[in-house]
Amino acid sequence: MNPKELKDRTIVGLIEKIIVRSNSNKKELIARIDTGATKSSIDLTLASKLKLGPVVDSRLIKSAHGTRLRPVVEAEVTIHGRTLRAKFTLADRNHMKYPVLIGQNILKKGFLIDPTRRADKPKPRKKKN
Secondary structure (H helix, E strand, O other), X not given: OOHHHHHXXXXXXXXXXXXXXXXXXXXXXXXXXXXXXXXXXXXXXXXXXXXXXXXXXXXXXXXXXXXXEEEEEEEEEEEOOEEEEEEEEEEOOOXXXXXXXXXXXXXXXXXXXXXXOEOOOOOOOOOXX
């Protein structure tokens, strides 16, 4: 990748602060960045509170729990100051630490992942020589 391509990318960590918006509500929260997930996902209860909808599609999703047909909604998401519209599958994520999972459908829009960065941890200090 040449320096020009890198300049146009936004670097994110494995855990990031995001803002999810619907037409009438917004919520700031911590999301999990998952390069292994082809689609992004949002907790059903959170989507209901934000009044996300209507359902625009449905997708067959393969996970550790098997294959399921999930409804899909669109939402506006802000990550590191970049706001974009994206599709999210609805899933019961109550038992998971993060209510939102950011997958490849969003990451392909100009994001690079640095696994050493985490929004929920202080930034590492640079070592002095």
